[in-house]
Amino acid sequence: MTQMDVQAPDEGAPREQPDAVITMEDISIAFGGVQALDGVSLRLFPGEVHALMGENGAGKSTLIKALTGVYSIDSGRIVVGGEEHLFSTPAESLAAGISTVYQEVNLVPNLTVAENMFLGREPRRLGGIDSRAMNRQARATLQRLGIDVDPASVLGEHPIAVQQLVAIARAVDVECRVLILDEPTSSLDAGEAEKLFDVMRRLREQGVAILFVSHFLEQVYEVADRMTILRNGRLVEERLVKDTPRLQLVKLMIGRELETLERLEKETATSTDRAERPVLTAVGISRRGSLEATDLELYEGEVIGIAGLLGSGRTELARLLFGADTADHGELRVRSTKRRFRSPRHAIDRKIAFTSENRRAEGVVEDLTVADNMLLALQASRGWLRPIPQGTRARLVKEYMEALDIRPADPNALMRNLSGGNQQKVLLARWLMTQPEVLILDEPTRGIDIGAKAQIQQLVSDLSDRGLSVIFISAELEEVLRLADRLVVMRDRRKIDERHNAGVTVSDVMEIIAGEATAEAAVAEQEESRA
Amino acid sequence: MRKVLSHPLAWPAIALLVLLVVNVIAQPEFFHLRMQDGHLYGSLIDILRNGAPVLLVALGMTLVIATRGIDLSVGAIAAIAGAVACVRIAGSADESATSTAIAACALALAVCVVLGLWNGFLVAVLGIQPIIATLVLMTAGRGLAMLITDGQITTVHNSFFDKISAGYVLTIPLAIIVALAVLGLTAVLTRRTALGMLVEAVGINPEASRLAGVRSRTIIWTVYVFSAFCAGVAGLMIASNTNAADANNAGLWIELDAILAVVIGGTSLAGGRFSLTGTLLGAMFIATLAVTIPNIGIPSETNYLFKAVVVILVCLLQSPKARAALRIRRRVTPTPVSAPEKAAA
Amino acid sequence: MTTTTATPTGSTWGRIRSYAPTSRYLPVLTTLALLIGMFGVGGIRYDGFADPQVVLNLFVDNAFLIMLAVGMTFVILTGGIDLSVGSVVALSTVIAAWTLEHGWPPVAAALAVLVVGTLLGTVTGLVIHYFDIQPFIATLAGMFLARGLCFLISVESIPIHDKTFFDIAANQITLPGGYTITPTVIVAVVAVAIAAWVLARTRFGRTVYAIGGNEASAMLMGLPVARTKVAVYAISGFCASVGGLLFSLYMLSGYSLHAVGMELDAIAAVVIGGTLLTGGRGYVVGSMLGVLVLGTIQTFISFDGTLSSWWTKIAIGSLLLVFVVIQRVMTRRQP
The missing domain is CATH 3.40.50.300 (P-loop containing nucleotide triphosphate hydrolases)
Structure with missing residues (x-):
């Protein structure tokens, strides 16, 4: 050699x-x-x-x-x-x-x-x-x-x-x-x-x-x-x-995407009373090989943004909160009642909803119609013996198609024929129909066009204004910062930082993710060079 | 024209039509129906009547296959249903009473439901592959049927029981009415409740369904119970046809015909979307095929050969690889509108 | 190359560990224990049950089923299934009887049988691999096809009068101690030995296991997946046609309705012999033991006299259940 x-x-x-x-x-x-x-x-x-x-x-x-x-x-x-x-x-x-x-x-x-x-x-x-x-x-x-x-x-x-x-x-x-x-x-x-x-x-x-x-x-x-x-x-x-x-x-x-989206008029979390108890609490939940012990508290009407690189534990945390995977240790509380989610079914019954980052494999049912895809979670909650009446079905589907601007506006189109952005909106509609109190969105805007992205961001913002609690996970830091009231940063399968999203910049988040002592200096340098 | 051909039911319908045309050519009076003593007679009626048991079994099988499963035990369950009913009737004090027959049939169907629960337990709870789980009952089931009949062909004399296959209502054979009634029941069960949609969701994307909160265990369990129930009705019909329970031969290989009917009807063995109308066409195709072969002068035993050809053709039509091979040759078919998403990083 | 004559710690320790009954051999040992247990119970309950000749008769009466089980083991080890073997047996008997009736020499008749069986298996394998059709449905087509061909050749049963066939069928080989077997037993046992060697000691055999373990991985490891998958169905077809020849020696007739449902017996034997139906684990010897267990159940019933024949099926079904559940529990424990 x-x-x-x-x-x-x-x-x-x-x-x-x-x-x-x-x-x-x-x-x-x-x-x-x-x-x-x-x-x-x-x-x-x-x-x-x-x-x-x-x-x-x-x-x-x-x-x-x-x-x-x-x-x-x-x-x-x-x-x-x-x-x-x-x-x-x-x-x-x-x-x-x-x-x-x-x-x-x-x-x-x-x-x-x-x-x-x-x-x-x-x-x-x-x-x-x-x-x-x-x-x-x-x-x-x-x-x-x-x-x-x-x-x-x-x-x-x-x-x-x-x-x-x-x-x-x-x-x-x-x-x-x-x-x-x-x-x-x-x-x-x-x-x-x-x-x-x-x-x-x-x-x-x-x-x-x-x-x-x-x-x-x-x-x-x-x-x-x-x-x-x-x-x-x-x-x-x-x-x-x-x-x-x-x-x-x-x-x-x-990197940085040039921000073409207008900044959302965001009402900060100060509008809700923080003294009340959290909607969802996780205490030291962990799972071997995917997440180290992590705490989280989610309050009513709040958007928690989770930032972190791929593999940082952001998705793993979401899946544990929803019961998609089961935690080895730790406990979950919904409105301070201790709960154990052995399957998504249990979480859904407690009014928690989750859209997976893997839309195609874990979200859409490609060969069913848009209407069926929308109604799936609601119908699953009711059980097969209690179908949603035709009239209600039609009304619900129409309502959400209009509200979310889903195209083509044809409830009988096959899901596989929709664009990524519209599929994502259908999945959001699926969960909103179940009237959840907690909405966990894992990379809801990945791989969809800019227009749909803005619509989804606006929707999240509106929903939280109406009292829904949201956990928003995204690889795009701008997006997380734009939407979040509170920011959670994850790295190497654990939560490393949590702070109010007031005056936090993308650079700050990057610094936390990078986790370097000398980061501040670098940020300064960067800011300088940009100016 | 292309739109018609691309309809999923186009091919089974065309195949059935072709068979019927062949029959008419071979035997011009094939479509003739005649009325005798207030009963309809004719080849078409025979086809419908002979196809009834397969149709019944295939209806249950359709739902099972839609969940990515398979039920091999239906033949054995049919034999058990016949055995339970006949032994019950033969052993009762008043063998010819209508009430005896009704009670016996109800008991037989109840037994079938229990057997379906058993299959569903193995598949949905223990998580055993459907093909193996139902193989257990396929093997043991005939033994159980013989145990019930004590190895004898139990003959019964009960006019009500006889009517299940030989009776007529409004000039139409009861067997046909029963089969169509179960077809209607299945349609209502799947399309008027949410069962059909949930079955398809579980069959198309089990993980997405789980995350949407679908209780797939209940769904899967339900379809195996329903399949066993359908097999039970078919078993009663078969037993009534001969007025006897033959534990060895009743419903022998009916599971294969049923699977064939489902596959011909366009429901993929890989699960997902299912079509009850397709299954009806498939079952009728098999029944018509059985008539056609002797009709055109070929010994009826070669039926198997034709079935083999049909299975192979249908499989090739459904196989994406074979279709791709065909497409390369023709070059006519336009490329799919949506770009394939192979770039998922 | 410096051949280290086994570093004392590494190799000895390794050998001791591999001799501890690892979970690999557990299912086969279970089947063996079951077989011995059945003979123990039989020997206590019935006179003459534990006689070595009874054991030998198991081989004599089930030689053809052993052949089928051998071929089926190959297929199931890759994670497939072959429903056509029973029909191929019937087709083989019909071809043998028909060709002999038409004056073919016995060797030519036997060759014709083997060629047809192997060809049928090969075609099935090609369809399964290249058109990506589930083995279940493809071999179902093979099953119909073979039965159909039987009827095409002859609807009636054809008796075999050929002298060579007669002589082989009537031939008894006397073993030391006065026990007798038939030549068919030797064929079956040799087949088991060859198959065991092929599976354990050749690259082809290891590839069979690898496909059953994880077909995608096997492909990525550069193994000849396509060739191997087609080959296992060809082997199954070949074994089924040999089984058909043995069966025609046993029945001395060719009939379209021979061996109806025998594929289920073969599958049951393989499963009871400890082979995982999802593929990748199992041994031919286990399948042979599985056949012997099935045979012993029948022997039990014939010795007893009060038990009815249907208990055979119930017993097979129950054993199948037990083994399937055991397999399920075992695979679930896997990480």
Whole structure:
């Protein structure tokens, strides 16, 4: 292996490095009319851990899939080891020495560790698989990576973290120059992630180039050398990790959209009496692998905005409050009565509503009509034996279609034929019909057009004026700040800050998210440079 | 024309029409109905009557399949229903009394409901795959039926019971009326209550339904009970047809015909939207096919071959991959209006 | 390469751990225990039940079902199902009888049977994989197709008078101790041995398990998923046609209504033998034990004399239930 003698790329200017193992230049991919990647470039050097950063929709997955041959590129060049390649299947990419380990462990749980590592290329003897040799070789590889697991044990009996490590062992055991780790840590706890980093460091020493995707900034700063930041399908910058303060990184990732929406006339929460008891209280609720113990109090007519990056625990918190997942510890109180939500049904009965960030998989019922989709939650509450009378149905649907300006205004249109924004409005209508007291909205404006976005924001504001309590989660800080009375900031699966939304700026929030002591200075600098 | 063809019921309707036309060509008097002793006779009536049990079973099956399930036990349940009713009638003091027959039928249907509860319990509560869960009763059910009849073919003499299949009301065979009544009942049950919509919601997107608060356990349980009930009615009809309970052969393979009817009717085995009218067409198609084959001079045993062909054709028509392959060849079909959402990051 | 002769701690410890009855072998051991238990009870209750010949007769009377179960195990391990095997058995008997009746040499007749069965399985596999049609419905079509072909060839039962077939059928192999088996038993046992070896010791076999464990992963790992999936249905078709040949030796006739519902017996045997119906876990030996359990139930009933035949079905159904629920509990505990 000649990679060993290559100078580590984080020393000296990587731009001068002549022998990048992978160079992607000007990659563009469009789906339908949507430009998913627009002239993005990426360079990977042997013996580095390179972080790929960006929020939802930044194009990280698309870029990785272009590199692994899942998607074919519309334009641009992919050079691997000096040769230009055009990958059209994952097998071709694999043959070029690019291995990928995904967030979900792509191994088979029913076979042993060694079998998983060697599936498809088992050592053979006398025409059959030589399982002794296989176990021996597997043990050697695992030892080399410092992974302590018995190769003869069944994979499914190990925790996800160990399975993840085995997946890496499999990936690097084939001739592997480049290892792509696509959010490998999102379900690991701190100790488990540390083990993974050990393995990553060993591989780096052995000259492997690692492309690392993670939503945890801490982890990126701990293990990565360089990073490439994407936003909205475009390349923002390639930077050295050690030269990039966190605040700056957060800013680069989130960016700023020019605000075309007029500022909402917001009545601040002072209109409601804070002395009364909260509508919904969470005390130390937690769930292993998704949320650390978190407290939250939501008052009547209040909008709590939750800010935080993807994977910060914002969605996980919402799901626990709604009973979509069950909490391991902690307690929930609705109007100070202790409740236990074992399913969404229980939460709905307590007048809590929730729209998922994953509209398509967890929200809409595509093959049903708009009317049926709207009435689903209300009907589910009534049970199948008590249908909503035809007249009421028609009236309700018409009312909400007009109120929310849903187009096409045809109750019998199939849900799948609506645009994202209109689907989202239908889902809002679904919950408003149940007359909830608490509305939890997870990324309600993601992927919808600007007009619908403004309408939904206005609606949230109006609803809270009418006394509805709202938890509003969004990756767009401007939006959160515009709507929230109170602001909750989350990072690394826990709540790290909570404050009244008075005079809070986007920079302040970024600073909190970045969590740096020196952040204030950076903010000042930033403000200065803008002025 | 294209709009007509794109209607989901177009293909089953056309298939049925083609079969009928073939019959008329082979046997010009095929459509003739005649009145004799105040009863209607004719090939069409026969088709309807012979197709009644399959239609009944298929109605329940439609709902089960719409929830992404399947019920293999319906044949065995039909056999049990016949067995319970016949043994009850044969064993009662007054074998020919109408009240005896009614009580026996009610008991048989009650037993079926219990069996449906059992299936629903395995699927909805224990979470066992439907195909396996109902396989249990499919295997054990015939044994139970034989246990009830003591392994004998129990013959009964009861004019009311006989009428279920052989009777006439207003010149029309009672069997047809019963089947259509259950069809009507199903339609009311699904479209006048919210059952149909909730069944479809659970079948199309179980997770979205759960988050919307749909009690899918209750829904799934209900459809298995209903399926067993329908199978029970079919079982009574089959037993009445021969005035006997044959635990071994009553309703044998009816589950396959029923599944076939549902699939022909355009309800996907992957669950979701269902069509009762489609199921009616599918059941009639199967019944007509059984008549057509001897009618055009082919031995009726080859019925299976034709069924195989139909299954394969219907599957290919429903398979997105096969349709895509077809589309490439024709190049006529316009690309879908909405862009595929593969860019989800 | 330095061959380390097992570092004492690592390997020995590893071997001890793997010999502890891991959950992998538990279902098969349960079936074995059940079988032994049944023989224990039978031996106490009835004279001559525990006789080795009774055990051997289980093999003699169920050789064809063992063949079906072997093929079905492959299919179920990938997470599929094959409903067509019973019909393929019937078709095989009809083809064998018809060809022999028309003067084909026995070898040619047997070959014809094997070719047709394997071909049918292959086509089913192709349809399942390339058109993405559920195995249940595709093999249902295969089931109808095979039955239909039977009737097309002959509606009546065709007796087999061929001398070779007769000789093989009448042949008794005497084992030490005076016990006898038929040649069909040897075929079945050899098939089990080969299948067990293929599943455990070849890349193909491991791929079968991998597909059953997680088909998407298997695809991403670069395994030949398409080829393997088609192959398991071809194997199932082949095994069913061998089973059909054994069945024609057993019945000495070809008849369209032979083996009605035998696919259910095969599926039941596989499940009772501890194979997970969702795929990925199970052993051919378990399936063989499953067949023997089914056979033992029948032996029980014939020894008893007071029990009626329908108890067989009820007992099979109950066993199926018990095993399915056990499987469910086991998979639920998985992380």
